[in-house]
Structures are given as C-alpha cells and as structure tokens.
Amino acid sequence: MEGMKETVEESLREMRETFASGRTRSLKWRKAQIGAIYEMVKDNEDKICSALFQDLGKHSTEAFRDELGVVLRSATVAINSLDKWAVPKHSNLPLLFYPAKGKVISEPYGTVLVLSSWNFPISLSLDPLIGAIAAGNTVLLKSSELSPNASAFLAKTIPAYLDTKAIKVIEGGPDVATILLQHQWDKIFFTGSPKIGRIVMAAAAQHLTPVTLELGGKCPTIVDHHTISKNIKSVVKRIAGGKWGSCSGQACISVDYVLIEKSYASSLIDMLKPTIKSFFGENPKESGCLSKIATKQHVQRLSRLLNDPRVQASIVHGGSIDEEKLYVEPTILLDPPLDSEIMNEEIFGPILPIITVRDIQESIGIIKTKPKPLAIYAFTNDENLKTRILSETSSGSVTFNDVMIQYMCDALPFGGVGESGIGRYHGKYSFDCFSHEKAIMEGSLGMDLEARYPPWNNFKLTFIRLAFREAYFKLILLMLGLKR
Numbered sequence: 001m002e003g004m005k006e007t008v009e010e011s012l013r014e015m016r017e018t019f020a021s022g023r024t025r026s027l028k029w030r031k032a033q034i035g036a037i038y039e040m041v042k043d044n045e046d047k048i049c050s051a052l053f054q055d056l057g058k059h060s061t062e063a064f065r066d067e068l069g070v071v072l073r074s075a076t077v078a079i080n081s082l083d084k085w086a087v088p089k090h091s092n093l094p095l096l097f098y099p100a101k102g103k104v105i106s107e108p109y110g111t112v113l114v115l116s117s118w119n120f121p122i123s124l125s126l127d128p129l130i131g132a133i134a135a136g137n138t139v140l141l142k143s144s145e146l147s148p149n150a151s152a153f154l155a156k157t158i159p160a161y162l163d164t165k166a167i168k169v170i171e172g173g174p175d176v177a178t179i180l181l182q183h184q185w186d187k188i189f190f191t192g193s194p195k196i197g198r199i200v201m202a203a204a205a206q207h208l209t210p211v212t213l214e215l216g217g218k219c220p221t222i223v224d225h226h227t228i229s230k231n232i233k234s235v236v237k238r239i240a241g242g243k244w245g246s247c248s249g250q251a252c253i254s255v256d257y258v259l260i261e262k263s264y265a266s267s268l269i270d271m272l273k274p275t276i277k278s279f280f281g282e283n284p285k286e287s288g289c290l291s292k293i294a295t296k297q298h299v300q301r302l303s304r305l306l307n308d309p310r311v312q313a314s315i316v317h318g319g320s321i322d323e324e325k326l327y328v329e330p331t332i333l334l335d336p337p338l339d340s341e342i343m344n345e346e347i348f349g350p351i352l353p354i355i356t357v358r359d360i361q362e363s364i365g366i367i368k369t370k371p372k373p374l375a376i377y378a379f380t381n382d383e384n385l386k387t388r389i390l391s392e393t394s395s396g397s398v399t400f401n402d403v404m405i406q407y408m409c410d411a412l413p414f415g416g417v418g419e420s421g422i423g424r425y426h427g428k429y430s431f432d433c434f435s436h437e438k439a440i441m442e443g444s445l446g447m448d449l450e451a452r453y454p455p456w457n458n459f460k461l462t463f464i465r466l467a468f469r470e471a472y473f474k475l476i477l478l479m480l481g482l483k484r
Helices: 002-021 027-043 045-056 060-086 123-134 148-161 174-181 194-205 225-244 262-280 296-307 360-368 383-392 428-433 456-479
Strands: 089-091 101-108 111-115 138-142 167-170 187-191 211-214 220-223 257-261 315-317 331-334 351-357 375-379 397-400 435-442
Touching: 002 111, 002 138, 002 167, 002 174, 027 045, 027 060, 027 123, 027 148, 045 060, 045 148, 060 123, 060 428, 111 123, 111 174, 123 138, 123 148, 123 187, 123 428, 138 174, 148 167, 174 194, 187 194, 194 211, 220 225, 220 360, 225 257, 225 262, 225 351, 225 375, 257 262, 257 360, 262 315, 262 331, 262 351, 296 351, 351 360, 360 383, 375 383, 383 397, 428 435
Parallel strands: 111 138, 111 187, 138 167, 187 211, 220 257, 220 375, 257 351, 331 351, 375 397
Antiparallel strands: 089 101, 101 435, 315 331
C-alpha cells in the first residue's frame, strides 16, 4: 500500500501543477481532450464490447445502446456546445446599483476525483469525465474493480489518447478508494450505492469538499390500467425492457417494482411472461441477450432476498438461480409482503415485484412510505393522477408513459434527491456540475459622498448613496411616465 500512496500523491502533485499552469482552462484544450475520448471509443468499439461481455455478459447491442452510444453522444454535445456554455452570463442588476455591472462566470474547481461504478463501467466513467474536462478540471478516474476487463481497458487506453499530466486513471479495490479519499480534492463525483455514498460524503466532509453522489433507490412504476388499456401491449414491453433489458436489472434507474390495481394484476402477469420469452427465448440463461449478475456475492444477495419463505410464496414466474454461472432467472413476484427485505432495499437484479392496490390512487401512499427514489415511472393519461404524483411525491425525476428514457436526454438534468443522490449532470448540467459559478460585480467610483468619522458612518453613507440612487431613478421613471 505504501507504493500506492506514493503513486496517488505523485499523481495529485502533477495534476495540481498542470491545473495551476492554466492549460486546462483553454477551450481548445478541452475540446481536443473530449474529441480524443470520442476517437478512443470509435477506435476501440470491438475491444470495449468484448470487455463488457466478459465482465457482465452484455450483448454488443446493449453495450452500444447503454455505454458506447451514451459516451459518443455526450462528447458530441459537449464539443458542439462548449463555446456557448463557457460564455459569462450577464446579469440585469436592479437600478439601485446603477451604473454597476454584474455577470457570472463558470470556473473549474481544480483537481477532481471521479469514482465510477461496475454496472456501466464505460459510460459511468467517461460521461462524468467529459463533464469534468469540459469545465476545465484535471481529473483522476478510479474505475471499478468489479468490472476488471473494462477497468483494464480504461487504464491502458486513456493514457494513449488523453493528456496524461491532466487526466489519470487508477485501478484497485476499496483499499485504493480509501487512500484516494484520504486526500483533499476540489470536487468528488461518485456513482454507486447509498451505503458507499455515505462513506464518500463523510470523507469529503473532512476537507469540506463538494460532492456529487449518483446513487439509486427503489424506482416504482405505476400502471393505471383504466386510462392506458388501449396501449397495454406497449406498456408491458416497456416495463419488461426497463426491468430486464438493461444489465439484467442492475441499473439505478431500472424498474424496481410495479403498482397496479388488483383486478388487473393477473392480466399484466400473463402478458409479461410471453414478453420475457420473446426477449430472451425459451432458455434465457443460454440466450446471450441477458446480462449476468456481477459477482457471486451479488447472486447470493439476490438468493437471500428470494429465500424468505414469504417471498418464495409470492413467486409466479422464474426464481431459478445458478451461482456458478452468475445467473438469476427473470422473476416475477405477486404481492410479496411490504415489510420484507426485498421491498425495503433496492433489488438491483432481474426480480420484479408486482404490488396490488384496491385503487390506483393508493399507489402514491405506498411510494411515500419509502425513501425518495431516483425515478418514478407512471403509465397513465389521468391528469389528476399525474398532478398528485408531481405534487405529493419527491424523486430525482418523473417519467410518464415510458421508462428510463430520461437518462438519455441531455437537455434534462439527471440526479437524485435524498437517499437517491445529491447533485445532477448530463449535457450542460455536467458542465455546471464541475464548475463553480463565480459572481462578478463591477462598481463605479462616481456619485460618491464625503467620508465621515467615526468609521461606521461610512457604512451609513453607503446606504444613503444607494437610497439616493434609488430615489433618483424612480423620479426619472416618473418623469418619463414609466412604471418600475
């Protein structure tokens, strides 16, 4: 570990020297680095897909949709928009301060630490990296040891494309993360579980370091059968895709559980079963289209959730597990107890509980009993229900009549609230995430009054001067027949 400590300290020293040199503040440098990330992904598509298949069993189509495509789009948006993002924002000051002028400029924090997650090891590493570079920071990326092939790819390839004095990658497990968190950073960006998020935040507090925590939570999906019955086939496909189609449910924004009126639950289940078959074939384990569970420990955790006798009794489809092959079958539960562990922690796997209610309006009450989720999904055309969801619940985002698409939209912020996270990113919001907005005010030496003793009279004079200006401009506006 002594060698790792020295490596981290040397990396920090070099990155801070690079930032102090001012090189990273150049928009030309930032665009060049982001462009290099784009080229790196394009040049190595096959290698990245291979690494993702080895680590997580991701099909190449899924890998491009959720990882490579996300990075390519993010890089393109940043390069095309950076000039506009970096322009100082001029503020319209009240007449009280005339002739002073005000503006807000975005300046980089400095040296940033990005801690990425294993479930989307490419996009959750490179997407924040793009934002940090766009804002003009130097960055150290710590990739996840639970996706070793993707981590090794990043550690080997990034230095071949990017400025190695400003952007560095380090591999390792929790011991390395602990060493990194002992140092002072200008900003920390973490993606992972709330449990580790608390550790990161506690470490950052020692240095008063600002943090962005992209966490997770139990994302509910409301199905208002009354108003969407004509489109129920589309609803079922989107729920199935949102549960099993993205890293086998190991995604912070995946559908965690469904809420539906009791009288429609059986028909929903009857439609989900053939949908699973159409997605993954007769034997999902051998389909090559269903991502594997990350580790044996994660399989054991999911097995423990299902082995609760009360939960076992609720299984209506699936339930088989192969620990050696890191496989958990797409599974549907009907009304597992609300006080069971599976209904009180993020599932993060291919298990879908369906919770029935007498009236769909009751679903809001169930959501409110749980910590604030990263996303709420609701399939409904009932404007009253939509209004209640927006006004009575709190979540990182709300998506009506679809699932997970909010993550792909760079025009909207992505982030959580409460236990589902702190801060937001994507598109311009990534630039803002890694920037400090500094207020600039330029006053005038005109229209001053004589200083007086004792000194506190000077403070009085400041307020007299401002009040005089206010009255003066009000009088001018009245003379011109204008209202303020």
